[in-house]
Amino acid sequence: MTDRLDEPHLAGVLKRLIEECAHPARLIELFYWSAEHELAEVMRQYIALSADVRAALHAFLMLAKDAPGSVTVRIAANGELTFSSPAVVELARKLGTADERPPFLH
Numbered sequence: 001m002t003d004r005l006d007e008p009h010l011a012g013v014l015k016r017l018i019e020e021c022a023h024p025a026r027l028i029e030l031f032y033w034s035a036e037h038e039l040a041e042v043m044r045q046y047i048a049l050s051a052d053v054r055a056a057l058h059a060f061l062m063l064a065k066d067a068p069g070s071v072t073v074r075i076a077a078n079g080e081l082t083f084s085s086p087a088v089v090e091l092a093r094k095l096g097t098a099d100e101r102p103p104f105l106h
Contacts (some may be wrong), residue, residue: 063087 021027033039046054064071064085074082 060085060088063091 018024018027033043046057049057060083064087067085067087070086072084074084076082
């Protein structure tokens with residue numbers, strides 16, 4: 001089949017998706033994210049992480065979401081990568097676990 005012959009079918013599928021979508025804002029967001037090719041690769045890598053690592057990364061990002069400019073990163077000679085945020089330090093202080101690192105927060 002040529003692209004031209006597929007266009008009416010594709011248009012019908014897209015029309016049905018839009019008409020039946022319970023969350024139109026999410027559909028627009030999906031379109032936006034699909035245009036960000038680098039983000040798709042990051043999301044594939046994120047999904048490939050273990051559940052514990054994904055949960056920790058998600059928790060960190062949620063804690064730092066109100067002040068993303070405050071996030072810092074340090075790369076040690078041994079390859080250890082450390083992200084830091086005042087919001088995480090504050091949470092650790094409130095939990096009384098500033099010296100102990102929980103396996104993940106979610």
